[in-house]
Amino acid sequence: MTETLVISIDAMGGDHGPSVVIPAVAHALAIVPANVRFLLHGDEGALAPELARHKAVLQRADVRHAERVIGMDEKPAQALRRGKGTSMWNAVEAIRDGEAVAAVSAGNTGALMAISKLILRMSADLERPALVASIPHERGVTTFLDVGANVDCDAERLVEFAIMGEAFHRAAHGVPRPTVGLLNVGSEEMKGHEEVREAHRVLREGKLDLDYRGFVEGDDITRGAVDVIVTDGFTGNVALKAMEGAARFMSNELRTALTSSLGASLGALLARPSLRKFRDRLSPPPAAPLLGLNGIVLKCHGGASERDFAQALRVAVDLAQSGFAAEIERNMRRLPAALADAQPAPADGAAAADGAPSMESPK
Template identity: 55%
Template sequence: MASGLVISVDGMGGDHAPDAVLDGIEIAARKNPGARFLLHGPEGRLSPMLEQRPAAKAASEVRHADKFVAMDVKPSQALRQGKGTSMWNALVAVEEGEAQACVSAGNTGALMAMSMMRLRKMEGVHRPALIASWPTATGFAAVLDVGANVEADASQLVEFAIMGEAFHRAVRGGKRPKVGLLNVGSEDQKGHEEIRAAAKLIRESGVDLEFHGFVEGDDISKGTVDVVVTDGFTGNIALKTAEGTARLVAGFLREALSGGPLARAGALLALPALRKLKDRMDPRTVNGAVFVGLNGIVVKSHGGTDGQGYAAAVEVAIRMARSHYREEVAANLARLTIASAAPQAAAPGIS
């Protein structure tokens, strides 16, 4: 569709790179005929692999990089030694305006540190955040921060709310996503000081959000709201706890259905239905955490994903690149800045 849509790809990031990366581009290129890809990595290795992937080949340009960031390297080390790696170059293409978004399945800490260094924080944003897509009873919720910062004060939480809401609209297409603040109760006096202050700030600052108020842990999966806002410590623990629980229940189900001849026969009959269930819980469909709050879009694919999962992450990058995400975030942040700068008891008309 949109001509000029270019996605910059770290061809060597992830446990199954470059195979999973190239498979992902093949799928994404077929689905998005307008998109082009800058593929960073060793040309001698990538170019022959493109021969077997015609759609990816037609849409991609290989940019040679012979170094890559190891999965177990520390962020500080990656910053010092990262120049010229496929990840670094993929980000620089966004920095220099050649591409609108970057996708990598590489080392998360390194990607965040390099993104911060190369793309820098967007004006008005104090802390970039990591957004995860979370399957719910009614669709998908965006949860942030899931790990970029261990702490967040009230105005940072409001920034997360603004970025998460714009993200949800860009990627899921809803018109007015409902935003909730994660807390231990729904009453106004519950929880940390910062969360109560953030709720007050959202209500009084005039930011343009459909604010639901506080939500609890079980509200995430219920789909009570579309955007769940929390600090990176709580968000990371909630996300991993949910992943662990889903895996536990799936394990219990497998055990139950292999527990005897009747159960096995039943499972066999119900196999197509159980496959559908598996697809619905497939982490690949929600692959693509987005690092928001920078001057450029950075999508982090799960390191262990395959081509289909990688394509989902590329899809997220494409939708964000096609949206007015940044302009909307900037406009809403400006409302917040005006409110914060206004005197405590603002005269009517000031905000």
């Protein structure tokens, strides 16, 4: 018999809560395998009206009551203090307790990261999780991380992101040996701040067995120059939001142009299938997985539509059936040796630090 896969859902998270989540689950029933079930965490009173409108959901879902919700404006530390028993906390806890293989939430990003790290802990020797987005280009997708979980990153964190992103891309997109690039303001060796240049040196000189191609620039994200592009969470989030804004602008301008006259409207009607494909290609990623945890947690954006959230559930199922977590752990075992290999040569007189006698006379 096929093993049942259970996806745990924070049904109260995001800007819309149950009014989007429950219809999204109903929509997802048609796009996920028949062996998938859902665990809905939230206030039973708030969920009941939506479940009454979508009765098919209860045939493949169970409801777990949670009275409290973590607000979208709560700070991570506050969410940790009062999070136990909330819909988000319970959704993640279901993974730890073996009741689910993945969790999906459209709630507060900082709170989700903090709660997930506390409950699930980090895989291998990773320091912090990273949010990853899949950005479409003409030949496939670019794995782009971090897109918001870590605002400040040192060189070692960036190297960790490269390891995680490469393993994720191989498992999620079936590329045997993904190429990796480091986002910078130019491709020249001397450009960028110190942490980016140091990460570049470690990736180039360390024995990580990654197909590292060096620095890439902002326009390479949608050009498909490499399979995986690594940056800090501040830069990644700004870039992602800029791309989402540009996509909305183009879609709105196209809609305006196609409804400007009767002839244009008739043409749009005939071109509807192609326009839908165009819309789907420009749509932002439905969810960003938090990489590096001992479990699969996906962050759906707060204003997610029913279609977005349903697609996020499909991504959760696909990841649960892949081996990306094991790939990350295997790659992480090589990081300490790579960092040691890439250490700069000691300066004159530094041998004394290793216990060798110094050539200098005491003063």
